[in-house]
Amino acid sequence: AAAAAAAAPPKPRKTKIHFVPVGSAPLMKKTKFAIASDQRFSSVTNFLRKMLKLSGTGGSLFLYINCFVPSPDQLVGDLDECFSVRGELVVHYSFQEAWG
Amino acid sequence: QYAPVVLGGDRAGGMIVRAAPPDDDLDGSGQAAAASRSRARSGSNASADQLQTSRRRSESVGGGAAADEGGSHKEAEQENDGSAVPVCWFEDESSGLALRWHLFTGTLFDLSSKRNISKGNGLGNGSGNSNTALPWKLRVHFTSYPTNQILAFDISGSSVMPTIQRHYMNSLKQALFLQHGSTQVAMNICKADHRKLWDAVVSSNYHLYGEINAELQADVRQNGGKNGSSSTDGGGGDGTGNEGIRNIPVRVLVDSKPAVQRLCPPFWGNTDADSAKSAVAATLGDVLLLFSPNLFERKRRQVSSSKEEAEESDNDTDKVDKQPKCLETSIIPTESLVWVVQGIAEIPLSFPIGQIWSTLCSPDHFLYVSVITR
Numbered sequence: 001a002a003a004a005a006a007a008a009p010p011k012p013r014k015t016k017i018h019f020v021p022v023g024s025a026p027l028m029k030k031t032k033f034a035i036a037s038d039q040r041f042s043s044v045t046n047f048l049r050k051m052l053k054l055s056g057t058g059g060s061l062f063l064y065i066n067c068f069v070p071s072p073d074q075l076v077g078d079l080d081e082c083f084s085v086r087g088e089l090v091v092h093y094s095f096q097e098a099w100g
Numbered sequence: 101q102y103a104p105v106v107l108g109g110d111r112a113g114g115m116i117v118r119a120a121p122p123d124d125d126l127d128g129s130g131q132a133a134a135a136s137r138s139r140a141r142s143g144s145n146a147s148a149d150q151l152q153t154s155r156r157r158s159e160s161v162g163g164g165a166a167a168d169e170g171g172s173h174k175e176a177e178q179e180n181d182g183s184a185v186p187v188c189w190f191e192d193e194s195s196g197l198a199l200r201w202h203l204f205t206g207t208l209f210d211l212s213s214k215r216n217i218s219k220g221n222g223l224g225n226g227s228g229n230s231n232t233a234l235p236w237k238l239r240v241h242f243t244s245y246p247t248n249q250i251l252a253f254d255i256s257g258s259s260v261m262p263t264i265q266r267h268y269m270n271s272l273k274q275a276l277f278l279q280h281g282s283t284q285v286a287m288n289i290c291k292a293d294h295r296k297l298w299d300a301v302v303s304s305n306y307h308l309y310g311e312i313n314a315e316l317q318a319d320v321r322q323n324g325g326k327n328g329s330s331s332t333d334g335g336g337g338d339g340t341g342n343e344g345i346r347n348i349p350v351r352v353l354v355d356s357k358p359a360v361q362r363l364c365p366p367f368w369g370n371t372d373a374d375s376a377k378s379a380v381a382a383t384l385g386d387v388l389l390l391f392s393p394n395l396f397e398r399k400r401r402q403v404s405s406s407k408e409e410a411e412e413s414d415n416d417t418d419k420v421d422k423q424p425k426c427l428e429t430s431i432i433p434t435e436s437l438v439w440v441v442q443g444i445a446e447i448p449l450s451f452p453i454g455q456i457w458s459t460l461c462s463p464d465h466f467l468y469v470s471v472i473t474r
Contacts, residue, residue: 068274078361
């Protein structure tokens with residue numbers, strides 16, 4: 001199956017992201033978003049900062065998938081393939097370091 | 101149910117944060133003035149990223165003195181042990197590219213353009229090439245941090261070495277999740293072992309690293325023992341005790357592009373029509389085909405085994421074509437390129453990826469395959 005997938009031309013995909021707050025981080029009205037799979041993870045971070053109105057401040061924001069922080073240059077689509085659960089990529093976010 | 105995310109800016113996968121305005125003509129005397137110039141510019145844009153980048157530059161470049169400029173900025177923060185590592189970046193002199201600090205040095209060397217790699221020779225001693233591979237000439241910069249080429253350091257205000265350490269640990273945790281299929285092993289690493297592991301990596305202390313790593317690998321070997329090493333079901337594996345592994349942590353780097361990281365189970369369904377086994381060990385070629393489908397392709401060719409028999413027995417010409425034809429597939433590159441793992445060029449693509457991983461993975465448990473196109 002994996003080999004068959006390799007032969008197909010890449011088509012524009014979306015990754016479903018489910019944001020989950022940790023600790024003192026606020027719960028957003030909307031928690032589920034679809035993002036183009038060819039984006040880098042830095043785009044997810046920037047997006048969440050905007051949603052939480054942190055863009056102009058120096059406020060720290062930590063994003064986790066499972067218990068790790070993805071590298072900002074990782075492809076959303078790759079993270080989706082490796083770490084999604086039931087079709088969505090769960091991203092935990094926190095103002096403090098949650099998993100050291 | 102899932103709202104679309106609309107993003108401004110660069111969709112080409114540009115690296116992280118907007119670049120702070122570059123400092124041009126800096127020598128020792130110009131540093132303080134330039135640092136305050138970039139602070140003033142970034143202040144008007146009110147971008148947290150730019151502020152952090154320029155503040156860090158002034159910390160590293162001007163030390164405490166530059167921070168006094170303007171009077172409203174905090175003193176540069178010192179490391180607890182007083183030995184702050186300055187923010188700097190390295191340039192590969194031959195290519196002019198900034199070196200990605202989050203990759204291991206060996207991988208970066210493998211990717212650097214002046215390596216003239218001949219088959220089986222990792223060090224590069226091609227004839228007629230006046231640039232030998234070693235020593236590797238790097239230029240260190242303390243200004244004009246190229247945030248469009250390399251990751252910026254942590255914007256949460258922490259300094260250089262802890263950022264690199266954090267990056268390493270996060271990479272390791274990803275790999276552990278892929279190996280074991282759960283977060284358990286990564287979560288169980290205690291703080292002391294975190295520290296030991298990092299110290300081992302920084303000081304190249306293999307013994308210390310091996311101590312901690314033995315525990316991290318324990319689950320994988322245990323499962324291998326439970327399942328036994330029987331090969332009757334075709335899943336007997338590659339003989340390295342990797343039977344318990346869920347997915348093999350592999351990252352493929354093509355030239356200066358960010359790494360590709362996809363799921364790599366150790367055994368894949370066999371696509372060959374007439375093969376008896378249902379699953380065979382995934383090969384390096386399988387991985388490269390999956391991770392870089394533009395650069396590799398599967399080639400099928402018919403091989404008639406009767407041909408050899410006919411050649412051996414000259415007189416029995418009527419034996420030809422009695423044996424069934426075999427379908428052989430091989431994976432080959434679609435263009436001129438070279439793949440390198442830990443300095444070893446062109447490992448045969450038919451090698452099981454599990455074996456390559458267990459012997460040649462990096463300290464973060466990822467196997468890095470560098471692909472250099474010409």
